[in-house]
Amino acid sequence: MATESLLIKLSKDIGKLMDFNDECNVIIKVGITPNHHEFRAHSLILRARSQYFYTALSNDWARNQGNFIKFEKPNISPDIFDAILRYIYNGTIQLDHELSYILDLLCAADELMIDELLDYIQSYLIQNKSKWLDNNLIEILKITTSRTALDTLKNYCLEEITLLNPSIFESESFLNMDESSLVALLERDDLGINESELWDCVLKWGIKNTPSLSYDINDNNWTSEDFNALEKTLKNCIPLIRFFHISPDDFYTKIKSFSKLLPKDLLKEIINYHLTDPSNYNINPPRKCNIQIDSKLLNSKQAAIIASWIDGNHKSYSSKSNPYSFKLLYRASVDNPRLFHKKCDNVGPTIIVIKSRDNNCLIGGYNPLDASWKKSWLNPSRGSKECFIFSMDSSVKTILDKNVKLSQVKPEYKNFAIYDHPWDGICFGTGPDLWVNIEPSNPIGYTIKNCYQPSIMNSDIFYWEDWEVFSVRRSSNNITDIDSDTISLYD
Structure with a gap:
């Protein structure tokens, strides 16, 4: 029998002690009345597994009543303490819960000074629950800044x-x-x-x-x-x-x-x-930029979402694992409209991002064709099944799935996914499903559903504040995930 199997058997046997009161000498009152519960445990096991209990159960802290050591933990809920106590006894813990529950586990592990559990839960959250974290960055930061163990x-x-x-x-x-x-x-x-x-x-x-x-x-x-x-x-x-x-x-x-x-x-x-x-003067250097994309409209998180769509992934890339680089080609607020085709034609796959003037919305599309936006009167329609258009909230909440809309070209319209025109800029579909007037003097755009499904906007007409075009190139990157929601001390 492998050593790992022996350790698992040992942890299960020790874990059985929780279900029996034999030799228990500690009573811990957890929670606040009426939501409280008394747990019985063994001081030797608690002291061996937690630096907090090693100190708390010493002669200086302990309050003896008869044959038991008694103390209270009102700031930890009974269900959280039960999970922590089971981890102390058998080395496993369930993490398939809501984020608030896992954060409570993390805070309890910090208070009870169970270092290996602290490290694992933090790694688990970062690698497995990044969307949860990204949706609650400010709230989680508030919790972690006051706890050095959660750095x-x-x-x-x-x-x-x-x-x-x-x-x-x-x-x-x-x-x-x-x-x-x-x-x-x-x-x-x-x-x-x-x-x-x-x-x-x-x-x-x-x-x-x-x-x-x-x-x-x-x-x-x-x-x-x-x-x-x-x-x-x-x-x-x-x-x-x-x-x-x-x-x-x-x-x-x-x-x-x-x-x-x-x-x-x-x-x-x-x-x-x-x-x-x-x-x-000896002063601090200017702040550097941690953003990996030259854009006034798009941040790295949003770029990672778009990259996942390019690869047809249901799970979004993180900013660090984005396998694509976005190189700015054209910015409407800076570049002369006559330069659009000069800068954007025949450069390979491109991403277009448009900021709506009247709401907090980004609209855009992906053109995977090598010829990009060639100006042509003859045979202007072309395309690929990989073409898509999208919309998303331009604020931090973009990371939420409900705030992004992805629309892919219908198979029967794939040859009409892209339209070229000598003096127009971008055009997706015959609706037009996405089109912007290239002239800043009349910054109008259309999103009329026809070739793409579903609709990306509630209105057919919008006015743009600015728009950008990026060349998209693949670079090497690795993505690592943890699949299990249950961990063991002996894994």
């Missing part, structure tokens, strides 16, 4: 937030972030946001989280008491803003009116920095 999960959340830039800073979630989470975010070098824009976001956060203040940043009726209240709210954030990397123009327009918030010595140094030789 793995905290660092994951912080890195994912930087990959969601700029949408995370524009979201309501950012304004509701607690101070410790915001400080942890501001300490990073890879936020990928202009420092003056970051200041704007932090200022909005400070105003939102100072109850006595008006939310209007441009309100000119602020009193000294208002500034003092805001200064107290931002006292731990202001030292983390890299003011030296804000241009004089932005400093004058965005910060001057709030200069009362800055320490006088710091304000003097900033002025001297711009008036004298900057090399004389």
Whole structure:
């Protein structure tokens, strides 16, 4: 018999002790009345498996009543403690539960100082439940920033937030972030946001989280008491803003009116920095960008979702496992419309992303053809069954399946999936299922369902704010997942 089998048999035999009261000498009251439960256990096993219990059951902490050691754990629910106790006895734990349950398990494991369980649950969540995490980044960050043992999960959340830039800073979630989470975010070098824009976001956060203040940043009726209240709210954030990397123009327009918030010595140094030789100052470097795509519309998480559609995967890639690189070819707000065909024709597969002017929506499509958007009067229709169009929320909530709509070309219309035109830009299908006027003077677009199914928009007409075209190339990357929802100490 293999050693692993012997260990599994041992764990099962020891686990049976939980179901019997033989030799139990510990009674633990868990939860708060009326939702409480008393558990009986063996001090030797508890002390051997948990540093917390090793200390708690010592002579200094223990409260003896007759033949039992008694103490209470009101801050852990009975069902969570039952799962932890079974893990202590038999080395297995069930993780096929809702995220809130697993987070409670994680917090209990942290409090009870069961290190190997802490490490495993964090790895399990990151590798298996990334969508859960991505939908609750701010909430999870709040839990992890106060617990040093959860640094793995905290660092994951912080890195994912930087990959969601700029949408995370524009979201309501950012304004509701607690101070410790915001400080942890501001300490990073890879936020990928202009420092003056970051200041704007932090200022909005400070105003939102100072109850006595008006939310209007441009309100000119602020009193000294208002500034003092805001200064107290931002006292731990202001030292983390890299003011030296804000241009004089932005400093004058965005910060001057709030200069009362800055320490006088710091304000003097900033002025001297711009008036004298900057090399004389030892300052933090400018923040770098953790975003792997040159886009004002698309973040790395959204790019990973699109990449999974290209490969026909039901499970989305993560930002790190995205096997495609997106190279910007054309940006409507910058490039002359006459350059569209020059930059985008005959470059291979392309992705188009359009920002709707009137709602928080991104619209786009995938053209897998090598000829891309060749301008032609003759035989303008062509295509492939791999063509698709889509829409998604441009905010951080894009990661939710319910906020994305994928529409694939119908088999009978695959030869009409793409249309070329000498002076028009992109066109998918004969509806047109997706088309935008290339001229900024009339930024109109259509999404009339015909060749693609289902519809990606509730309206047939939209107006665009900007749009971008990317060349899509495959690069090597590996994807690793954990399949099991149950772990064993002896696996």
